[in-house]
Amino acid sequence: MPESVSLSAQTQLLTCDPNLPVDANWFDANYWQQQNALKGTGFGRGAVWFIHNKHGDFVIRHYRRGGLIAKFNRQFFLYTGLQHTRPWQELHLLQTMQELGLPVPKPIGGLVERSCGFYRAKLITQVIPNAQDLFEVLKAGKSDSVDWFNLGQVIHKFHQNGIYHSDLNCHNIMIDKENKIWVIDFDKCQQRPITEQWMQENIARLERSLNKETAKHPQFSVSQTQWQAFLEGYRG
Structure with missing residues (x-):
């Protein structure tokens, strides 16, 4: 699990790699x-x-928050303990997935700043080198370059390890120059007991994201044959 260091009474630094000199400055773009x-x-x-x-x-x-509440509160979350904060949970899940051999970014650290019972936070992960998200590949009209069967196998591996991705879509799937498939952005995701219901809902969410982008971009397309190859890979 992430290591925690108190920088002040209100600020906690989370780190995952003892070989990296991560401090509060690492979270400051300036x-x-x-x-x-x-x-x-x-x-x-x-x-x-x-x-x-x-x-x-x-x-x-x-x-950041999304939805209607973001109009009133963009960045603060209720604080109920460090292990319930979003960066701690995401870093911990990334560490778990790395131990399982799943293709995810390396977790680096997080920063939690508390104020009046709420907190705001930042996360650092390693960039996947020489990679594009699936959205950009398909938007460029390169759907034939995607190994859809392998993509199905990769998503199946996550599911068989109980990894539920709360926002599985074409923006959160990366393909590197070696055609290796990665999955990113595990905010509000979790490892949970395996059930057919949530796994199928996850696949349906991915399909909806593909259909949504197909309707918006002229070059973006996924053929029925390609989607069928994905399902075949997923089902093994």
């Missing part, structure tokens, strides 16, 4: 910018920052 190590940003529910330094390539993610 710190990296001053060292010319800030290599890019991305936007989804919240901003992410891509870092390149002598220790490797990392991504910083600021936990």
